[in-house]
Amino acid sequence: MGVGTSNFVIRWINFFTMLLAVAVIIFGIWMSNHHDGCRKSLTLPVISLGAFIFIIVRTSTATCQHLKEFDFSFWTLVSSLTFHLQYLIILCFILIAILVFTVLAFIVTNNGSGHNVAGLRYKEYQLEDYSSWFLKQLNNSRNWAHLRSCLVKSEDCNKLSKKYKTLKQYKLAKLTSIEAGCCRPPSECGYPAVNASYYDLTFHPVSASYDCRRYKNSRVVKCYDCDSCKAGVAQYMKTEWRIVAIFNVVLFVVLAIIYFVGCCARRNAARSHSKA
Template sequence: MGMGTSTFIIRWVNFLTMLLAIVVVVFGVWMSTHHDGCRRSLTLPVIGIGAVIFLISIIGFLGAMKNSSILLWIYLILLCFILVGILVFTVLAFIVTNNGSGHSVVGLRYKEYQLHDYSPWFLKQLNNTQNWKHLKSCLVKSNDCNDLPKKYKTLKQYKLAKLTPVEAGCCRPPSECGYPAVNASYYDMSFHPVSLNKDCKLYKNARDTKCYNCDSCKAGVAQYMKTEWRLVAIFNVALFVVLSMIYFVGCCARRNAARVRSKN
């Protein structure tokens, strides 16, 4: 690749990523002032990612603009660390999300989930008392369960609904309990549960209780996390390919910068 082409590409790619980094940091600051404690906990990672992107981008931009082989070396080393990190995280994400799937139930359009189906890593995180206490408080605040009567105004609509994993696991008792549904937010608890599943005794109709203490709720969260992690892993594969191409162009730019320095 020609000297002018490689440095031009690196210069403008890093200029654009600097702008992107500024947007990410601003978004992180906005999250810290406009969201509750659950989403606010994500602000520091978001701001940190933006700051790292900006630092690497400005090193690459200045290295390409000044034809500095030293700055481009630093840029390539940092980019290499990022590529390795993305590769490791992506492999681990596919391994962790390999287990776990829903179970079809006769008469339901959605699946139910069981905690023991998921990977040991998920089990460890979700069974940690402090982790689950925080997640449970966020689930209660999200109003996913409390909004079900607004979405499904009749019992027929509710029975034909295609609930999300969190709604299926946290907002209702497992179907094996045999509690008849009165509406989207209330079950007749006068019936003796036909199953020995401990979730049947943990479920309550109270808005802040529901099945938030149930293993079925943890399984629903695990399924949600699995889906999200899979999407992130697929995105990382595409990101890895793009960054590898940028890394190759960066190597050309560094080599060309070194030639210019040697001629001078």
């Protein structure tokens, strides 16, 4: 592979990497448009990663274009190869960061799953099923105060009565993890449902769970202080982290291919010049 061929390969590597960076940014924007302001914890890191890769590639392309304006002397080639080396080193660090985050994401989201309840189409969740990292984050009073205020503002619970007009529709509904954990008392309490947003709390609870005492029909209380609500949020976060982790696996594979091809192109360019 000659110098011209290697430079051609490097230019195409930059082009495909730029397309990949744009795809990462689009994925981050998609996440932001499908979630409210309280559930965008992973949106900014994803968009930032895409923007960072885009800037690195754009700078690399601009530098190569600038070098073309001068004669390809020995020092020009050395400068070009040195810059591409720096580019590959940065790309290597990006790969390591993606790999570390992805492994940690799979470890953190390995535990926790819903429990089927007779007569319900959705699952209920228990906080102790999830990883210690989730427990630490959700049991932190400051973190939960912020999440709680977000849940109240989102009005997920208040929308249930509009979505399900009758009690029969509500009982046959397939609620999300947050709706199941935060908008209603756990089924073990045994409170009879009057409608999608109101339960008969005069009924003596069957279970001694503190969540049965914490639940209130008030739109600003509901079960937002319940462990079942924290578990529902943990399940939601687990799902989100898994989506990003799977996306990162694809991103890692593509960037790894680009990295190794770039290394080979740079090595061949340097070797061809030394033989010339």
